[in-house]
Amino acid sequence: MITSVKCEYALHALFDLAAQRSSEPVKIAEIARRQNIPQKFLELILANLKQGGFVESRRGAEGGYRLARPASQITVGDVLKYVDGKNGERNGARRSAESPFAVLWKQVDDKAAELLDKTNFETLAREWGERQSRFVPNWEI
Numbered sequence: 283m284i285t286s287v288k289c290e291y292a293l294h295a296l297f298d299l300a301a302q303r304s305s306e307p308v309k310i311a312e313i314a315r316r317q318n319i320p321q322k323f324l325e326l327i328l329a330n331l332k333q334g335g336f337v338e339s340r341r342g343a344e345g346g347y348r349l350a351r352p353a354s355q356i357t358v359g360d361v362l363k364y365v366d367g368k369n370g371e372r373n374g375a376r377r378s379a380e381s382p383f384a385v386l387w388k389q390v391d392d393k394a395a396e397l398l399d400k401t402n403f404e405t406l407a408r409e410w411g412e413r414q415s416r417f418v419p420n421w422e423i
Contacts, residue, residue, distance in 0.1 A: 288366075289361070289366045292327050295327060297317075300403035300406065307345055309345075310328065331364075352404065353402060354403075356403050357401055358398045
């Protein structure tokens, strides 16, 4: 699966917003720091995601970005289609209808698209939090 850097950053930004416990807007600088995304690039990405209806913004000292709808209603597939215009595909240049692998690659793409279209950011954030909490170090001796 091939996605653009812009799409990867968009996914990470939306994940960051989905992982927030509060519905208060989050500052761009905080998202950029936590997700290791260049802030200027993130500003452009969030503006694009706002046009797509994924996030909304608030101006001012208490401003920032938050999800425009519940994380359970935003799927990875939605973001891939919006940002990259597709569900991400393997290198299409090497594909050919005459290839013995053409049907196999089509099936792989269809299964990947199905998984991406049913994976939402609420589930991603919850599962990530559960995995992270399992590995809390115990410093008792």
